Amino acid sequence: MTAFGHLEDTDIDIAIDDSEAGERRGMELAARIRMVAAEDPELAQDLVDELIVALDRAMGGTFREYLDQESRNGAERALTDSGSGISPARNS
Structure with a gap:
């Protein structure tokens, strides 16, 4: 019998x-x-x-819904800077 050693999930x-x-x-x-x-x-x-802007466009403007609040704040900045952002009043 051959011993192969211990395999980790990352080995496969x-x-x-x-x-x-x-x-x-x-x-x-x-x-x-x-x-x-x-x-x-x-x-x-x-x-x-x-990447945030591209994902938001690909998802029809719904990408931010999948983010936690801290990440959403960063995404809002990126989307606003790109001209793709939705105003905070509409996003509430």
């Missing part, structure tokens, strides 16, 4: 379903943004802002 890179594959891609994107932020925080913030 097979997505079980589409949602896990999407989550894995999201985690990889977050890791890449962290690497950029370590080198150039301003560039990383610009990338995050652009």
